[in-house]
Structure formats: structure tokens, C-alpha cells
Amino acid sequence: MKLPHPHKPLLAAAVCIVAGLLVEALTLFGNHPLAFVAFILGGGVLIGAGVLLYLSSLAFGWFGGGDR
Amino acid sequence: MTPVLLSLITLSVVLAAALVWRPSLVAGTRGRILTFLALFLLPVLALAFGANLHLEKSKTTEFCLSCHVMEPYGESLQLEEREYLPAVHFQNSLVSREHACFTCHTHYTMYGDLQAKVAGVKHLWVNYFGTPGEPIELYEPYRNRECLHCHGGARSFEEAEFHADIRAELTTDETSCLECHEFVHAVEELDGLEKWSLEGSS
Numbered sequence: 096m097k098l099p100h101p102h103k104p105l106l107a108a109a110v111c112i113v114a115g116l117l118v119e120a121l122t123l124f125g126n127h128p129l130a131f132v133a134f135i136l137g138g139g140v141l142i143g144a145g146v147l148l149y150l151s152s153l154a155f156g157w158f159g160g161g162d163r
Numbered sequence: 164m165t166p167v168l169l170s171l172i173t174l175s176v177v178l179a180a181a182l183v184w185r186p187s188l189v190a191g192t193r194g195r196i197l198t199f200l201a202l203f204l205l206p207v208l209a210l211a212f213g214a215n216l217h218l219e220k221s222k223t224t225e226f227c228l229s230c231h232v233m234e235p236y237g238e239s240l241q242l243e244e245r246e247y248l249p250a251v252h253f254q255n256s257l258v259s260r261e262h263a264c265f266t267c268h269t270h271y272t273m274y275g276d277l278q279a280k281v282a283g284v285k286h287l288w289v290n291y292f293g294t295p296g297e298p299i300e301l302y303e304p305y306r307n308r309e310c311l312h313c314h315g316g317a318r319s320f321e322e323a324e325f326h327a328d329i330r331a332e333l334t335t336d337e338t339s340c341l342e343c344h345e346f347v348h349a350v351e352e353l354d355g356l357e358k359w360s361l362e363g364s365s
Contacts, residue, residue, distance in 0.1 A: 105202065119209060123169065127230075
């Protein structure tokens with residue numbers, strides 16, 4: 096799958112978010128301090144990174160160039 | 164809460180995964196709205212609801228007692244003798260059984276919940292990367308404020324003659340409630356003490 100350059104940050108953001116959401120979903124089944132830590136350090140960090148990447152792509156104009 | 168959150172997570176994953184497999188979906192106005200939903204709004208909502216759910220779970224007795232080091236403290240809630248404060252509170256539903264540890268061990272201040280969470284992370288660190296004390300001890304002396312949060316103003320408390328005599332001292336922590344009500348978790352003596360169980364009493 097060869098992608099135009101502007102889409103790559105969005106793909107990275109989507110991959111981070113999917114991974115983070117899957118980690119979050121797994122932690123919801125646990126009622127243990129380690130599940131809480133996995134939620135923060137795994138899910139939280141991955142989702143946060145994905146969202147920041149998406150917002151950066153908006154702020155720096157990485158997003159939208161590929162469809163022109 | 165959990166089914167709603169899991170549905171939200173599933174929807175977010177499906178939309179974000181769709182963007183991974185079909186990058187052309189981001190094109191156009193609809194694509195941008197879809198991208199905003201998939202990569203911002205839904206994940207942020209899922210994270211916020213997830214954090215709230217985990218924070219609520221962390222207040223449960225089950226959560227506190229899930230660590231091995233806390234097991235004797237859970238057991239102490241079943242002591243038969245009525246002198247033991249945690250047991251008498253737990254067994255008579257003076258505190259919610261689902262939130263027994265949190266009810267007495269949070270700080271009833273503006274940032275008490277937050278402080279409890281920070282302390283919880285510290286407990287976790289010590290449990291896995293340090294050596295918990297035997298028995299484990301509070302970081303600071305137990306404050307009367309936590310007792311008075313419920314007992315202050317309660318008729319049984321206020322009408323007790325001795326409480327009235329030292330009411331000011333209790334409010335300022337000059338005299339600790341635990342000086343008179345001295346039997347608490349007693350984890351070192353558990354083996355020799357009789358236990359009560361809800362099943363056995365009915």
C-alpha cells in the first residue's frame with residue numbers, strides 16, 4: 096500500500112489510537128492496580144500520542160494535501 | 164457503564180481501522196469529519212470515560228484487597244469482636260461494603276481523592292519495586308477529620324459525654340480518636356481471633 100506523504104501522520108495516529116483503544120478495552124476487564132497502570136501507561140499514552148499526532152497534522156498542514 | 168464504553172471503543176476502533184485500510188477515506192469534507200470523529204472526538208471520549216471508570220473501580224474494596232499485601236486487612240473486616248473498628252463499621256454497614264477501604268482511608272479535603280490516587284500509585288511502586296513494611300503503615304498518623312466526616316454531628320457521637328468534654332481537642336487532632344478506640348486492623352493477631360461471616364450469621 097503506497098501512500099501519499101500527507102497521509103502518513105494520519106496513519107500513524109490511527110494505528111496509535113487503535114492500539115491504545117485495544118489496550119484500554121482489555122484493562123476494563125480487570126479490577127486490579129496493574130490494570131489501572133496499564134490503562135494510563137498503555138492506553139492513555141498511545142491514545143494521547145495518536146490524538147496529538149492528528150492535531151499536529153492539522154496545525155502543521157500535513158493533513159489534506161493528499162487529496163488535491 | 165462498561166457496555167456503553169465498550170461500544171464507544173469498538174466504534175472508535177472500527178473507524179480508525181477503516182482509515183488505516185482505506186486512506187482515501189480522509190479525502191473531502193466528509194472524510195475530514197470522519198477523521199475528526201475517528202482520531203479525536205471518539206478516542207478522547209473513550210479515554211475520559213475509561214479514566215472515570217477506572218477511578219471509580221479504584222475506590223472498591225475488591226480493588227484494594229486485590230494486592231496480596233492487603234489480604235490480612237480484608238480478613239480483619241471479618242473479626243467477631245465488636246471492639247475492632249474496621250470490622251464493626253464493615254459488618255454493620257456503617258460504611259458501604261463495596262467502598263469500605265476508601266471511605267475511611269481517603270482524605271475529606273478538596274483534593275483528597277486525587278491524593279488518594281497518588282498515594283495508590285506510590286503503594287503500587289513500593290509493592291512491585293520496593294519492600295512493603297510488615298505490617299504496612301500509614302504515611303502519616305490517621306486524622307480525626309476522617310472519623311468526624313461521618314460521626315461529627317451524629318447524635319450517638321455528640322451525646323456521648325466523654326466526646327463532649329474533649330470535642331475541641333478532637334477537632335484539632337490534639338487527641339486522636341484512636342487513643343480510646345485503639346483496636347483497629349490487628350493484622351498481627353488475626354490467627355488467634357474469631358471471625359464473623361455474613362453467610363454464617365443468616
